Amino acid sequence: MPPFFTASCRPILVRFYDACMTEASDWRLRGQEKYLAGVTLVHRAYRRYTANRDWDHDHCAFCWAKFMVEDRPDVLHEGYATTDDYHWICEPCFRDFQEQFRWTVVDDAIPQT
Numbered sequence: 001m002p003p004f005f006t007a008s009c010r011p012i013l014v015r016f017y018d019a020c021m022t023e024a025s026d027w028r029l030r031g032q033e034k035y036l037a038g039v040t041l042v043h044r045a046y047r048r049y050t051a052n053r054d055w056d057h058d059h060c061a062f063c064w065a066k067f068m069v070e071d072r073p074d075v076l077h078e079g080y081a082t083t084d085d086y087h088w089i090c091e092p093c094f095r096d097f098q099e100q101f102r103w104t105v106v107d108d109a110i111p112q113t
């Protein structure tokens with residue numbers, strides 16, 4: 001609770017502030033819960049999206065950190081992917097949002113059907 005709110009503040013205002021400062025305030029959140037809440041993720045080395053070979057990189061679904069196979073400055077080579085490799089999430093964002101999004105993490109060694 002910030003110092004400018006005291007016990008005499010209107011409760012509705014305080015609740016509004018709390019709601020804004022917890023989930024909704026993170027700049028990385030833009031409605032990803034529609035397609036990433038509760039999904040299964042695999043921790044793996046980055047690889048190109050097999051359904052579209054023209055894409056040579058991806059971005060973290062939250063902070064836009066760049067994933068690439070090639071060795072370039074400021075790119076990531078591994079992270080958490082949806083099982084179809086379509087969405088990628090970097091490790092800091094995974095840690096920050098795993099409770100909120102309730103992801104299941106599976107081992108990359110499990111064969112995909």
Ligand SMILES: [Zn+2]
Nearest residue numbers: 060063090093
């Ligand atoms: Zn990220």
